[in-house]
Amino acid sequence: MGTIIVGAGGHGRVVLDILRQAHHVDPVGFIDSNPVLRGREVDGLTVLGSLPDIPELRRRLSIDAAIVAIGDNATRDRYAKVLSSQGLRLVNAIHPKASVADTVRLGRNIVVAAGAVICAHCRVSDSCIINTASIVDHESFLGRAAHICPGARLAGRVIVEDLAFVGIGATVIQCVTIGRNSTVGAGAVVLRNVEPFTTVVGVPARRLESSEDKKLAAAVEAVAS
């Protein structure tokens, strides 16, 4: 039986490479919503069609499993649920040069890229990406469809809630919580909890005001002066 990779973009290519290097699942093709890609080869693997084609493809080909290789957290999470409801088994892609401690509990549809390290007693929920050379230290918890970007480092007992994004090269000190759907900017150093649905940047990390926040602050200042 074979596995389809959903998403034939940059992250899809990384996932294909991991599956080939790990040798534990057999990728039979990509699925991608871009009609231009249909029938084309991406790194030697054919784009078989888009999501609505899956039931027909399953009748013709021996497909029993899938992995969603889409960078956007919410889309990856949604597609994983759709594929699972269609009876496909969601598999993990763990690079042979990643280090995952024996005591780590992993969900499904997880990507652990080359050089990533997940230390003792961490829990990683469904659809997370632990990207190239990132570190998730002891007893940390990653919620559903979180993304720890390349080179990011989480100290021990960090909680990253569902759908949160920890940007490239960011550092998070121990016992901090990164709230649901929040974003930690590239290179930030996070010393305090990050509220859900907020973006923080810089060293130390501070909330990045949205354009709406800025308009509100200007309006308040105008009234005050």
Ligand SMILES: CC(C)(COP(=O)(O)OP(=O)(O)OC[C@H]1O[C@@H](n2cnc3c(N)ncnc32)[C@H](O)[C@@H]1OP(=O)(O)O)[C@@H](O)C(=O)NCCC(=O)NCCS
């Ligand atoms: C934090 C981030 C999401 C903000 O994106 P954005 O909302 O489009 O913000 P903008 O680019 O409009 O920048 C807004 C302000 O924040 C600053 N800023 C943006 N990202 C920053 C960062 N990582 N660190 C420090 N300051 C940053 C900008 O310089 C700008 O400042 P200004 O208003 O004084 O000019 C983005 O810059 C970022 O860091 N993304 C992470 C990318 C990443 O990790 N990619 C890896 C994928 S695998």
